[in-house]
Amino acid sequence: MLLEGLRITILFLIIPMLLGCGMAKIIHVYEKPSFSGILFRYVVGQIMMWAVFELIGVPLIYMKRSFRSAVVIWCICILIIVVLEIVYIVWRRKKESCETGQEPMDAGILVLALIAFGLIGLQCYQYVFRMHLDKDDSRYIVNAVEAYENDQMLVNNPATGDAYTYEQSSSVAKDTASPWMIYTALMAELVGIHPTILAHTILPVILLGMSYMIFWLIGEALFGAGIFEKLFFVIFIAWINMFFCNTTHTQSTVTLVRIWQGKAVVAAVAIPMLLYTLLLLYHARGEASNGRIYILLTVVSLGSCLLSGMGIFFAGIMTGVYGLWYVIVSRRWKELVGVCVACIPTLIYGMIYAGLL
């Protein structure tokens, strides 16, 4: 149990933070340490981990390589990126003086923070201590369990366990383009916990946490430094999520009920993150760092592609619509190149999804 706890800490906390620190430095966002900066780094780090897996996982699945080989290659890639980023941070730090941004704290803030934690905690409690049965897991979770137990990726029809036949190849193409459940298996492998347990208990807490972290950042993008507004914003997000559940189809329902599934991660994490990144882009218009945010936008798009077909297309649509609008507003037409680059993952993985590649 202790070992698993240590592994979870390293994989879900330390590595994303290290990855996110480097990205923050590279794109000049939240370079100074602050509460929001920590959240930003964590979220970006997680999404970088997804993006790396999307880059290496899809070709490996195509080549019918073993699951363990994907695990090893992903670990090596992440290690290399972490080392490079540490080198970059150390190099940058020598050039800069480091200031810390201290945010004010009073009793009102504490109360609101407690309310926010209480609401989010209630949602986490449901995931950790209670159980939601979802028939779609007969595809998603089973794909993860197959990789974990049989060391193969998307070879068999998850519903039966029989090898895929030719007529089922379109189904395989969709899963290949967005192998989120293989990534879940990878996490399970590295943590040493069965994918079903990981997906139903640990991942929801992490993903739900990420979702609210992103909303905090969106709050910051909308309200600036106003901490009261940001806290109210997150409280209302959490509150509305619990009530915008008239059907099983709303983004709130999938966020609170089955967040471990790729399409739900799109609704809970990817779409808010895309919105946040595009807001960052809007804020940085006319600044020198603007071009660098397109790096983040491309990484977020790539990470979205890992999640599901919706992630592939929604990333392209949101980038296209918001990106184009911001280009028009700022009248910086050369930034259209950045918007197009950020849409490349949608183009490539969309073609894979449709079975055209």
Place this chain on the structure above:
Amino acid sequence: MLDILREEYEFFVSYSGNSLIMVLYVLSLIYIGCAGKEMRRKLLYPSLLLMFVILNPFFYTYIWKKLLDNVFWRMMWMFPVVPCIAYAAAGILGRIRRWWLRALVCVGMMAVVAVSGQFIYADNTVFVEATNYYKLPQEVVDIADRICQLDDSPRVAAPRTLYCYLRQYNQNISLMYGRNAEGYISAISDIDQRVAKEIESDTPDYDYVFMNAAYEGCNFVITYAGKVVPEEVLSTYGYVPYISMYNYVIYANTGLPDGGSEGFRVTQYGSSGKNLMMYTVEDKQGNLIVIDGGSKQRSRELLMLLDQYDRHVAAWIITNYDEKHVGAFNTILSEDNGVVIDKIYAAPINRDRYLETEDSEDNKNSVETACKILDSCPDVSWLKEGDRIDILGMSMEVLSAWDEDTDAMEDRLLEAGSLCFVLEGDTERMLFCSNITTDVERKLRDKYRDKISVTYLQAARQGKNGLVSNIQKYTEPEAVFLDAVEESFQDKDADAKDLALRDYYAMSGCRIYYYSSRPNTVILK
């Protein structure tokens, strides 16, 4: 245009459930619109642009519908409903300076949200008590454990309450159909579909379930407790009750060979109305024989069936050129659809003589098309009476085909010239009579009396030749296939002759298969 908007509205309703929260979203957009130029540019205009792109009828028709089909509602996840409402709420609260008023307004707005929506945790079925770390139904975990005690890689035919979860717990368990029975990941065979349906049925046909489960290598069959499986069925297919747990009874067949029971599976397909002839025979290596294929209307169904064999047919037997027999064959072979047929065995026909005697233009066209296709196929064997060939390890013996006697007839040449043959497995035989007339039946009775005693019979002309030829006394099958819906024998006005053969076999305890329960299967051992 109106239809498209109506479709979009239906998707919108299925997404939001007409929640009042959408009204709050609209109000929040108005608030954002009043919050200054910066906010309009940052959030309002792009949100409206996104809504325009998503709901635009042109994009909907030509892109979104093609891309997402019946899950278009997921596009609506991109509407920033929750952040916009939260922004408006937080923005309003941020403007209030007095803390008590702020708290009051905050509670009031929370109450508005609560009243407008539906509380997710109010429904006790959304989250239930977890009884294991996997967060799976406890019965799934226990049943899987018990099954795996007997076999570490079992194959299971399971009811729908279990099949979604078994493989989440243990990957070594394979399933006969799993959630594919609900049209989930891929199409399954009609046979597997029927097995799934029978298990859920109030009056399951367990003979069908266990026969096909055994043939497909399922060493475990799980049924609902309370629906008793006849002893006779269990002993026939080698299953024994293993354990009763929760609401289920698990039957095990520990002696089942890998890959399932031996033999050739003969399947009768059909339609809910029109009489036709459409059979398949498959072996354990996954090779498929098609017999006739039915009418043109069945071609799509047949093609879907062939998909399960990668569109590869080991042999196609044509017994008759009536549209009800070769319509699907003509359609499929006329298209470039990648169907590969290794060998075609066809009933011979004297086209000139046939065309002289036939009045029906449809039949003439059907014969002409089939013959044209067959002329262009390289591997066609025209069979005649007495021919004996080996086909997928079975012996096929032709008892009757078009000959000089047929030429001499004045009418009903196509029926009389039907290919009548016996398929012989290791120990069992099946007689296919196609559409033969009573005269041909008499010939069989007199000439092949010893050969027409079979285990299974496909009765000629839907079994409506009656008892005239007396052939029934020599066939003595365990099961007989009538290529018609059962209702056609229950019609009060039905001809007594039509009912006679059916009644005869029913009286003798023979199992009778109609289209009503299609696909019907027997295993030819």
